[in-house]
Amino acid sequence: MPNHFVFNKDQVWNRRQFLKLGLLGVGGSSLGLLWFSWNRINQSQIKIPPINTDIPSREMVPMKVLRDFDYGTIKQENGRKVREFRIRATNEVVTLNSAVSFNAWTYNSQLPGPTLRATVGDRIRIIFQNQGGHSHSMHFHGIHPAASDGVLPVTNGKQTIYEFDAEPYGVHLYHCHIEPVTRHISKGLYGMLIIDPPQPRPPADEMVLIMAGYDIDDDQANELYAFNGIPEYYIRHPIRIYQHQLVRLYVLNMIEFDVAVTFHLHANFFRVYPTGMTLKPTHETDVITMGTAERHILEFSYKYPGKYMFHPHQDMIAEHGCMGNFEVIEGHNS
Numbered sequence: 536m537p538n539h540f541v542f543n544k545d546q547v548w549n550r551r552q553f554l555k556l557g558l559l560g561v562g563g564s565s566l567g568l569l570w571f572s573w574n575r576i577n578q579s580q581i582k583i584p585p586i587n588t589d590i591p592s593r594e595m596v597p598m599k600v601l602r603d604f605d606y607g608t609i610k611q612e613n614g615r616k617v618r619e620f621r622i623r624a625t626n627e628v629v630t631l632n633s634a635v636s637f638n639a640w641t642y643n644s645q646l647p648g649p650t651l652r653a654t655v656g657d658r659i660r661i662i663f664q665n666q667g668g669h670s671h672s673m674h675f676h677g678i679h680p681a682a683s684d685g686v687l688p689v690t691n692g693k694q695t696i697y698e699f700d701a702e703p704y705g706v707h708l709y710h711c712h713i714e715p716v717t718r719h720i721s722k723g724l725y726g727m728l729i730i731d732p733p734q735p736r737p738p739a740d741e742m743v744l745i746m747a748g749y750d751i752d753d754d755q756a757n758e759l760y761a762f763n764g765i766p767e768y769y770i771r772h773p774i775r776i777y778q779h780q781l782v783r784l785y786v787l788n789m790i791e792f793d794v795a796v797t798f799h800l801h802a803n804f805f806r807v808y809p810t811g812m813t814l815k816p817t818h819e820t821d822v823i824t825m826g827t828a829e830r831h832i833l834e835f836s837y838k839y840p841g842k843y844m845f846h847p848h849q850d851m852i853a854e855h856g857c858m859g860n861f862e863v864i865e866g867h868n869s
Contacts, residue, residue: 766856
């Protein structure tokens with residue numbers, strides 16, 4: 536797979552904290568603007584630990600998927616913000632481990648596809664080009680007109696445009712909807728769509744974790760499983776996070792052929808925002824069950840440094856690749 540990842544040092548955004556909280560007597564609209572500015576300044580306090588420079592560049596894609604958000608190209612049309620994305624369906628050979636290479640169907644030559652992100656109320660325009668050799672499409676979860684539902688095939692060499700308003704806010708997904716849908720998804724044609732609420736959520740180290748399975752021998756059963764495309768990747772390359780800093784996980788289950796899967800976090804509990812469509816958590820737990828295409832926002836921070844595992848609590852799925860570690864390091868307080 537091509538290396539789309541360029542990231543070799545601390546990702547730290549520093550802005551001067553020039554805004555102070557003097558809100559007495561401020562009108563409603565001004566208050567909202569001040570709150571938004573205050574939130575952006577505080578987001579700059581979030582510090583991302585340095586990536587392990589020992590990771591070969593050819594293995595960087597899952598680390599890119601983790602914290603990379605595609606906000607599209609922003610345009611102003613008739614006084615309205617439009618986010619334009621360009622997506623191509625392609626074929627790629629993905630090395631899953633030392634013994635297995637997988638002929639994947641991909642969006643923009645990566646697996647999973649890019650994480651698209653917008654704010655509720657934006658206009659989203661997807662320019663989709665099919666270079667995958669088979670008929671493909673892009674079906675988005677959310678609210679949109681039938682013309683943009685992505686159930687009609689786009690033949691090889693053709694392109695189409697999907698356009699709709701970003702609604703509702705939450706964690707959504709997209710995938711190919713050409714029959715057999717299970718095969719097109721399990722071959723790699725899926726990704727996440729995040730629609731942010733009107734006012735940003737509190738500052739956090741934000742990450743995407745998408746669970747998927749691989750049917751290696753076409754028997755409609757998975758032999759390997761992974762977070763963000765590559766089995767056991769985050770065991771070999773733990774995800775570094777800072778002690779005491781809020782982590783916000785956007786978690787999506789895209790495992791076909793298995794009815795449901797759990798997500799479990801070691802030595803901690805997380806707050807659950809179902810489908811990302813609430814601004815307050817509904818409950819707190821250390822394990823959650825998700826059917827295929829189910830997704831949530833999970834928030835937590837770690838009190839103690841060290842390495843902590845995360846994985847499904849179905850041992851067979853975890854032991855066949857869907858497992859990782861958070862490496863909690865000292866040096867940042869929030």
